[in-house]
Amino acid sequence: MAATGTIPSSILIVGSGVFGLSTAYALAQRDAFQNSTITLLERLDFPAPDAASIDSSRIIRPDYADPAYAALMSEAHPHWRGDFGAEERYTEAGLCLVQDSTGDSGDDAAHYYLVKALENVKSRLGLRVGRREAGGQVEPMETPEYVARVTTSMGGDCGRRGYVNWTSGWADAEAGMRYMRQLVDGIGRVKFRTAEVARLHYGTDRVEGVELVGGERLSADLVVLATGAWMPKLVDLRGIASATGQVLAYIDITQEEQDRFGSNPTLLCETNGMFIIPPRDRVLKVARHGYGYANPTTIPHPECPGETITVSLPRTKYDDPNLNIAPEGDKACREYLAKCIPSLAARPWTHTRICWYSDTPTGDWLISYHPTYRNLFVATGGSGHAYKFLPVIGERIVDVVMREERDELGAELVKKWKWPAQRKEEDHVWTDDWRGGVKGMILDEELAKGEIGGSRSRL
Ligand SMILES: Cc1cc2nc3c(=O)[nH]c(=O)nc-3n(C[C@H](O)[C@H](O)[C@H](O)COP(=O)(O)OP(=O)(O)OC[C@H]3O[C@@H](n4cnc5c(N)ncnc54)[C@H](O)[C@@H]3O)c2cc1C
Structure with missing residues (x-):
C-alpha cells in the first residue's frame, strides 16, 4: 500500500x-x-x-446484467435487511423493471439489461420464479396486462413488459x-x-x-x-470520469395517496430511464437515470500549474439556490408521472434537484x-x-x-x-447500463430554454 x-x-x-x-x-x-x-x-x-x-x-437491487455487481449486492443485501435497514431505513417492496415497448429493437440496451438481469437473479442468486401469492420472488411480466396487474394502484400505463423482483427495495x-x-x-x-x-x-x-x-x-x-462528481477539480480525469447532472422532482401527496402508493414496488423503466420511488412521509419522487447534463467549466489544470482544462463539474443548489431542473427534464418527469399515475398528473412539484453522478465510460x-x-x-x-x-x-x-x-x-x-490504460475520447459506452434522455446535453443550454409553469424549485 x-x-x-x-x-x-x-x-x-x-x-x-x-x-x-x-x-x-x-x-x-x-x-x-x-x-x-x-x-x-x-x-x-x-x-x-x-x-x-x-x-x-435510493434503489437497493441485485438486478444487474453484470454478475459481479449482482454478487457484490448479495454481500450488501443482508446488511440492508439487518442493522442498516432498521428503523425504516430500508423498505423491501420490490422493484418493477419494465420496458416501454414490446419489440426487441429500438431499445436493445434496455432489453439486453432486462434479460441479463433476470437471468442473473434467477440462475446466480437462485431466486424463485413465480407469482408472489404462490411464494415467487421474481415474476416475469410478459404482457402489458401483467404489468398493469402488478402496478394496479398507480392507475396508469406503467410499461409493456419486464419483471418484478420482490426481494429488491429502496433505502x-x-x-x-x-x-x-x-x-x-x-x-x-x-x-x-x-x-x-x-x-x-x-x-x-x-x-x-x-x-x-x-x-x-x-x-x-x-x-x-x-469527492464524487467534484473529483475532476482535484485530479485530471478527462476521458476517465465526468460529472453528469440528473433530474429529480418531488411532489407532496395526501395521506390517502401515501396509503395507496406507499407499499408499491419501485418502478424503473429501462426504455427511458425514468423511475418512481414509492412515497415516504407523503412525498413522492420521480427521476431519470439519464445521459445527464454536462456542465463544462474551465479550471486551472489540477496537476499542471499554469495550464487550464475544461471539465464537467457539478452545479447544485449550494452554488445557486435558484437552480431548477431544465425544462426538458421537467417535461420528462411530468409526462412519466402523468402516464403512470394519472391522478397526480397536474400536481405541482414541491421541489426539484439536479444531482450529480461521477460517470465513467x-x-x-x-x-x-x-x-x-x-x-x-x-x-x-x-x-x-x-x-x-x-x-x-x-x-x-x-x-x-x-x-x-x-x-x-x-x-x-x-x-x-x-x-484505465487509455483515456476515452468518445461518448460513454456503458456496457452494463442503459440511459434515458438525450445524449450530449449541456446544462446552461437546457436551462436557457426557459421555465415550465410549476417547476420552480424550493430554495
Ligand atoms: C439522482 C441519483 C440517483 C441515484 N440512484 C441510485 C440508486 O437508486 N441506487 C444506487 O445504488 N445508487 C444510486 N445513485 C448513485 C449513488 O448515489 C452514488 O454512486 C454514490 O452516492 C456516490 O458516492 P460518492 O461518495 O462518490 O459521492 P458523493 O456522495 O457526492 O460524495 C462526495 C463528497 O465529497 C465532498 N467533496 C467534494 N469536493 C470536495 C472537496 N474539494 N473537499 C472536501 N470535500 C469535497 C462532497 O461534498 C460530497 O459530500 C444515484 C445517484 C444520483 C445522483
Missing part, C-alpha cells in the same frame, strides 16, 4: 459520501491501521445536502448515511473536519499534501480522494491507486449505482488499498475498477 508496502501512518480521506465514509469505516476497523491517524475532510457539514449519497431514497439514503456515520463515530478512530480541499500539491511521483480553501496545508502518507467505478502519484488513491466513478453497496463497499476499497484480493470476486472487481 501507498506503494511502499508499509502501512501509512497518516491517512487523509477527502469526501464523506458513500465511498469516503465507508472507506473510513473499513480502515477504522482493520487491525493493520490501528496506529494510523485517519482524517476525513468534507467541504460541507455532514450530511452534505448536495452529495449524490444524500437524498430521500432512505440520508438515513443510511447517518447510520454509517454513527458507526464510524462509535469506533472513535476517525477525525472529521469540515473543510474544502482547494487543490492537491503534486510532486513528481507523489502527492505532497492538500491545500484547503483559505490556504492551510495538510500532508499525509496516503491521500484517498472520494463503462459504468464501472474507479477504485485504484493513481498510476503516477503513488500515495494517491481514488475511489469514485459511482456512475449512478453505488449507493446500495454502502454497507460493504468500504471493505472492498480497503482491499484494493492493501493490494489484497480476498476472493475471486475481489480479483474481478479490481480489474473492473482499475485506472
Whole structure:
C-alpha cells in the first residue's frame, strides 16, 4: 500500500459520501491501521445536502446484467435487511423493471439489461420464479396486462413488459448515511473536519499534501480522494470520469395517496430511464437515470500549474439556490408521472434537484491507486449505482488499498475498477447500463430554454 508496502501512518480521506465514509469505516476497523491517524475532510457539514449519497431514497437491487455487481449486492443485501435497514431505513417492496415497448429493437440496451438481469437473479442468486401469492420472488411480466396487474394502484400505463423482483427495495439514503456515520463515530478512530480541499500539491511521483480553501496545508502518507462528481477539480480525469447532472422532482401527496402508493414496488423503466420511488412521509419522487447534463467549466489544470482544462463539474443548489431542473427534464418527469399515475398528473412539484453522478465510460467505478502519484488513491466513478453497496463497499476499497484480493470476486472487481490504460475520447459506452434522455446535453443550454409553469424549485 501507498506503494511502499508499509502501512501509512497518516491517512487523509477527502469526501464523506458513500465511498469516503465507508472507506473510513473499513480502515477504522482493520487491525493493520490501528496506529494510523485517519482524517476525513468534507467541504460541507455532514450530511452534505448536495452529495449524490444524500437524498430521500435510493434503489437497493441485485438486478444487474453484470454478475459481479449482482454478487457484490448479495454481500450488501443482508446488511440492508439487518442493522442498516432498521428503523425504516430500508423498505423491501420490490422493484418493477419494465420496458416501454414490446419489440426487441429500438431499445436493445434496455432489453439486453432486462434479460441479463433476470437471468442473473434467477440462475446466480437462485431466486424463485413465480407469482408472489404462490411464494415467487421474481415474476416475469410478459404482457402489458401483467404489468398493469402488478402496478394496479398507480392507475396508469406503467410499461409493456419486464419483471418484478420482490426481494429488491429502496433505502432512505440520508438515513443510511447517518447510520454509517454513527458507526464510524462509535469506533472513535476517525477525525472529521469540515473543510474544502482547494487543490492537491503534486510532486513528481507523489502527492505532497492538500491545500484547503483559505490556504492551510495538510500532508499525509496516503491521500484517498472520494469527492464524487467534484473529483475532476482535484485530479485530471478527462476521458476517465465526468460529472453528469440528473433530474429529480418531488411532489407532496395526501395521506390517502401515501396509503395507496406507499407499499408499491419501485418502478424503473429501462426504455427511458425514468423511475418512481414509492412515497415516504407523503412525498413522492420521480427521476431519470439519464445521459445527464454536462456542465463544462474551465479550471486551472489540477496537476499542471499554469495550464487550464475544461471539465464537467457539478452545479447544485449550494452554488445557486435558484437552480431548477431544465425544462426538458421537467417535461420528462411530468409526462412519466402523468402516464403512470394519472391522478397526480397536474400536481405541482414541491421541489426539484439536479444531482450529480461521477460517470465513467463503462459504468464501472474507479477504485485504484493513481498510476503516477503513488500515495494517491481514488475511489469514485459511482456512475449512478453505488449507493446500495454502502454497507460493504468500504471493505472492498480497503482491499484494493492493501493490494489484497480476498476472493475471486475481489480479483474481478479490481480489474473492473482499475485506472484505465487509455483515456476515452468518445461518448460513454456503458456496457452494463442503459440511459434515458438525450445524449450530449449541456446544462446552461437546457436551462436557457426557459421555465415550465410549476417547476420552480424550493430554495
Ligand atoms: C439522482 C441519483 C440517483 C441515484 N440512484 C441510485 C440508486 O437508486 N441506487 C444506487 O445504488 N445508487 C444510486 N445513485 C448513485 C449513488 O448515489 C452514488 O454512486 C454514490 O452516492 C456516490 O458516492 P460518492 O461518495 O462518490 O459521492 P458523493 O456522495 O457526492 O460524495 C462526495 C463528497 O465529497 C465532498 N467533496 C467534494 N469536493 C470536495 C472537496 N474539494 N473537499 C472536501 N470535500 C469535497 C462532497 O461534498 C460530497 O459530500 C444515484 C445517484 C444520483 C445522483
